[in-house]
Amino acid sequence: MPDTCHAHHAPRRNPLREPGLAAMAMALLPACLGTATAQTTDTGARMERVAEGVYAIVHDDATDEWPHGNTGVVMADDGVLVVDSTYLPSRARADIALIRSITDRPVRYPINTHWHFDHNNGNAAYREAFPGVTIVSERNTRDYIDLNNTWWPRMATAPDSAKRLSLAKLEEKLETGVDDAGDPLSVDAGQVRERHIRQRHDELEELASLEVVAPDLIFDSALTLSLGDRRIELRDWGRANSPHDVTVYLPDEQILFTGDIVVQAPVPYLGDSWPVSWIEVLRQMEAIPVTALVPGHGPVMHDHAYTRQVRELLEAATSRVEAMARRGMTLEQIQGAIEFDDLRQGVWSDPALDDDWKTIMDVLVERVWRGVRGQG
Numbered sequence: 001m002p003d004t005c006h007a008h009h010a011p012r013r014n015p016l017r018e019p020g021l022a023a024m025a026m027a028l029l030p031a032c033l034g035t036a037t038a039q040t041t042d043t044g045a046r047m048e049r050v051a052e053g054v055y056a057i058v059h060d061d062a063t064d065e066w067p068h069g070n071t072g073v074v075m076a077d078d079g080v081l082v083v084d085s086t087y088l089p090s091r092a093r094a095d096i097a098l099i100r101s102i103t104d105r106p107v108r109y110p111i112n113t114h115w116h117f118d119h120n121n122g123n124a125a126y127r128e129a130f131p132g133v134t135i136v137s138e139r140n141t142r143d144y145i146d147l148n149n150t151w152w153p154r155m156a157t158a159p160d161s162a163k164r165l166s167l168a169k170l171e172e173k174l175e176t177g178v179d180d181a182g183d184p185l186s187v188d189a190g191q192v193r194e195r196h197i198r199q200r201h202d203e204l205e206e207l208a209s210l211e212v213v214a215p216d217l218i219f220d221s222a223l224t225l226s227l228g229d230r231r232i233e234l235r236d237w238g239r240a241n242s243p244h245d246v247t248v249y250l251p252d253e254q255i256l257f258t259g260d261i262v263v264q265a266p267v268p269y270l271g272d273s274w275p276v277s278w279i280e281v282l283r284q285m286e287a288i289p290v291t292a293l294v295p296g297h298g299p300v301m302h303d304h305a306y307t308r309q310v311r312e313l314l315e316a317a318t319s320r321v322e323a324m325a326r327r328g329m330t331l332e333q334i335q336g337a338i339e340f341d342d343l344r345q346g347v348w349s350d351p352a353l354d355d356d357w358k359t360i361m362d363v364l365v366e367r368v369w370r371g372v373r374g375q376g
């Protein structure tokens with residue numbers, strides 16, 4: 001995989017909004033076109049070719065608080081299968097435009113890997129664009145997604161919701177022109193805040209009228225779909241990142257869409273997870289041959305190196321927390337004493353993580369502490 005090409009084509013924010021500029025940049029990078037890294041982009045996402053007719057859409061965050069999950073796209077003679085539909089319908093509609101720029105085949109199956117809304121709030125956009133779609137999920141996941149219907153319009157966007165209060169606080173900071181430390185905001189910081197505020201207003205407006213569309217084809221344990229010549233295997237792994245995490249695997253092409261079982265953002269999302277059972281899920285997944293692995297968040301990978309790194313972190317957390325609990329330490333004492341610096345390798349050694357690493361590990365320890373005591 002020529003990573004240098006990938007880096008040129010993968011700006012965090014797409015600077016190539018002017019058609020002329022985009023054409024010029026394309027002309028300067030002829031070696032990347034028509035290769036495995038050819039991409040289609042818009043201002044908030046890049047659609048990366050993973051194999052013939054298989055793509056990953058990697059999105060910028062929706063707001064400074066919420067990400068979009070990655071979207072997988074599998075094309076076949078008689079239609080398109082999509083893995084996850086993002087956090088906001090507006091983003092899903094933009095993804096549909098990207099998909100339509102490559103194929104005129106209709107989307108037939110949007111798959112929801114798990115119930116977390118950054119992977120399925122966009123279902124409505126697919127139902128609207130392709131009225132015949134069949135939305136697929138594991139059985140319990142369907143019920144959790146259905147319940148999101150009361151969460152978004154009635155709670156998350158209510159007048160006194162945490163979301164609205166947090167936005168009001170952000171607006172106040174911009175108004176007073178000082179940061180958290182009381183220092184004046186630089187022009188750049190002010191502009192960043194303005195963008196964040198605009199995004200959060202758009203988000204609230206969209207969520208307040210959100211129609212959550214629950215899956216209509218449900219399965220237990222496993223389901224195999226055929227689309228044209230492609231065989232597509234869905235498998236529920238049970239408790240890992242969520243109560244039921246589903247992977248989507250193309251056995252002929254050896255491409256694995258992991259949902260949030262694998263996340264590099266740049267660390268896994270650990271809150272509300274089941275780290276103890278997650279270990280065995282990762283161990284079994286490592287035995288699946290992959291030419292490409294599309295995580296729930298983060299860049300497309302081509303082996304299980306990062307899968308193993310996550311498993312080793314969860315294993316170390318479990319054995320360390322259990323040993324400390326056996327010595328009679330409380331959760332707070334364990335959080336105060338435990339060390340994970342030896343596991344900060346690869347992308348996790350980035351100094352930008354210094355401030356957050358301890359907080360993230362505290363969350364992991366809390367979840368593991370419940371797990372080793374049979375509570376999660």
Ligand SMILES: [Zn+2]
Nearest residue numbers: 069118260296
């Ligand atoms: Zn997610």
